[in-house]
Amino acid sequence: MRERRYPSDTTDAEWAVLAPLLPVPACELPTGGRPEKHPRRNVIDAIRYVNDNGCKWRAVPVDFGIPWRTVYGFFQRWRASGALARIHAELHQMVRLHDGLNPRTVAVILDSQSVKGAETVGQDSRGFDGGKLINGRKRHLAVDMRGMALAVMVTKASPHDSIPARDQLFRLRLTHLELAVAWADSAYGGTLVDWSHTFLGITLKTVPRRKDQDGFAVLAKRWRVERAISWIMRARRNVRDYEGLISHSEAHIMWTFITLMVRRLTRPPRPPRAAPHPVEPAAMDDEPKPIRLRTLPPSAIRLAPAVLS
Missing domain, CATH: 3.30.420.10 (Ribonuclease H-like superfamily/Ribonuclease H)
Known part of the structure; x- marks a missing residue:
């Protein structure tokens, strides 16, 4: 196990939250695959290091023990497979539950x-x-x-x-x-x-x-x-x-929010605000009434005008 010396490295508590959300390794799937050579925690730390410090992929420090092409490969595959978006969505719901919200x-x-x-x-x-x-x-x-x-x-x-x-x-x-x-x-x-x-x-x-x-x-x-x-x-x-790709720009922003949400889940819940924010009055004329969650399926979304035959 490598020594974690960078501010972007995951703590034990953060890794306990993030590890169950990662995709299943290919070697554990029915289709089979080659076992992963490098620990996934080191891969996550390397991706977070690039995102937090803004260095090039080729400049990934050698103390991670992973070639930069391998780190970039995980970053690209998880983005393309939709695993990154799924992790982000699940963490978002976990944070809201952690704060006592719907x-x-x-x-x-x-x-x-x-x-x-x-x-x-x-x-x-x-x-x-x-x-x-x-x-x-x-x-x-x-x-x-x-x-x-x-x-x-x-x-x-x-x-x-x-x-x-x-x-x-x-x-x-x-x-x-x-x-x-x-x-x-x-x-x-x-x-x-x-x-x-x-x-x-x-x-x-x-x-x-x-x-x-x-x-x-x-x-x-x-x-x-x-x-x-x-x-x-x-x-x-x-x-x-x-x-070079717009999807990679979106992935870096999602990694930023994933890091933020994982850290928030390892801390005590945020207490509700006792008073409204100074820029928001206590009562607004256009404030919406309490909204109930929909129990009926929503109406169909109209994508284009119907073509009359």
Whole structure:
């Protein structure tokens, strides 16, 4: 067993939470396969080291005892097989149960972040954000009221936020049938509000800027997703987009949240807030009424107009 000397290494308590969620090794499947040569805990530590410190895959320290190609192979296979998304979803429910909440949230907050793309990002997967004056990619997040991400999507930086938001909301509806309300900034307003309510059954509410606001200001509901974006930027691999594939950019963000959620599960539950956040009044006129979980199957989602024969 190697000595764990890096801040990104898993503790014994974190490994006890994460180990049962990993995919079954190929040698234990009915189809059979070659036994894995390297301990999986070392593989997880190496992936978290790259994500936390922002180094190249070829610069993985030798004290992990694993070739960098093997570490990258696990990172790519778990992403392509859907195992990474499954681990993220299960940890999200575990965190909510750990905090005494319903494992399935009915409210989310949406926002996006534009980041510069390195020279390794191809022209076919990057764009120019005219509002932020950034040439690169844009990250679209959907978080719950605790700031934990439900969905992560990366696109070119050029499209307006309301365009990728349709795809993001559609994915949320397919994976979270209980979702009922979403908050976002004014960029998600307009026709997107009617579209999400008509076709997806999701009530989209916009939180506008204050009339006297000059520069950045903490706003109600939106501060939760802004805090989640700051958590992403703590991992240096996410400060700039270096990935040739968009799916790998999403995988690094998911690894950041997986590390955050595993650490939260090893700590005492967060006590509920005794008083509302300073930027959120105790009572709001547009505050939704208590939402009950749906017991009936949702109505069919209309993908395209029916073709009359």
